[in-house]
Amino acid sequence: MNNYITKFPPLTPVVFHVLLALATSERHGYDIIKQIALDSNQKMIVGNGTLYGSIKRMLDDNLIEPAGEKMAENGLIRKYYKLTSHGKKILNAETERYLQLAFIIKERQNRFNHASPQIA
Amino acid sequence: MKKHLFFYKRLLRLYPKKFQDTFQKEMLDTFEDYYQNTLKEKGKVDVIFWKQVLLDEVWGAIQENINNFNKITIANIMKKENKIILIGLLLFLPIAFTLFITILEHFETFAFLRIPTPIYDYAWFRISILYILPIIGIIFCTLGVRKKYSFKKLI
Known part of the structure; x- marks a missing residue:
């Protein structure tokens, strides 16, 4: 795992959120957009152009793969995507990196809040 | 639709x-x-x-x-539509070069780059550099871009 953290640079927020959206199930384009909005508490609204630009790069990097065409909840046929095993490892490594960072931020915040004022 | x-x-x-x-x-x-x-x-x-x-x-x-x-590679450039755009752009080189020289002519150090006066004085030389080549260049670029991006379908 640590090997993956050091080997790959941090992911862009969109790529991370797409991986996170695909972590639990296979999804089609609009489903990914909705899931990202939900995960980010409506803070991150990804447009079509941004999404498919990221999907293209993620396919090139073997992070995700097509999961075939299936019927979506609206009854129409849509193309689905899923994580590859490499994508899962990257997502785990990135999540680990975020958790480490969150721990450091929390620790620093505590120290900052409890620090005695400096005398100039 | x-x-x-x-x-x-x-x-x-x-x-x-x-x-x-x-x-x-x-x-x-x-x-x-x-x-x-x-x-x-x-x-x-x-x-x-x-x-x-x-x-x-x-x-x-x-x-x-x-x-x-x-991602442009030599193989890509050699594709027909890219080649047309490239030719179009190359046709702008003389006018770019002339402008460059005109600016440099203000500095004596670069005097050796001056286009010899007898050649520059020929009307055909100036006309071709300033008008004909750029116009052909624009035509080539337009044709290439239209072919590459299917602009005729867009408009």
Whole structure:
């Protein structure tokens, strides 16, 4: 795992959120957009152009793969995507990196809040 | 085809050809889902919706074209439409060179770069550099870009 953290640079927020959206199930384009909005508490609204630009790069990097065409909840046929095993490892490594960072931020915040004022 | 899909399909033509071939159908489907969902939730599709779509697509197309440009190889340049654009751009070189020299002529150090007066005095030389070559260049560039990005279908 640590090997993956050091080997790959941090992911862009969109790529991370797409991986996170695909972590639990296979999804089609609009489903990914909705899931990202939900995960980010409506803070991150990804447009079509941004999404498919990221999907293209993620396919090139073997992070995700097509999961075939299936019927979506609206009854129409849509193309689905899923994580590859490499994508899962990257997502785990990135999540680990975020958790480490969150721990450091929390620790620093505590120290900052409890620090005695400096005398100039 | 519905009007909104017709318009969106035209927007997708801003993307590189290869990108269009791979993702056009999917992007149209996703846009249709987004459009129908917005219509269901808000009861109408307003200017803000189209502004977001337009900005996102234009920005996405710029990024994809830049990425595509970075992947240009000799084999790619040798493709017919790229070759036409390249020839068009090369035809601008004399005018660019002339402008460059004109600027440098103000500095004595670069005097050796001056175009010899007898040649520069020929009217055909000036006319070809300033008018004919750039006009042919513009025609070549336009033809190449039209072929590459299917502009005749966009307009």
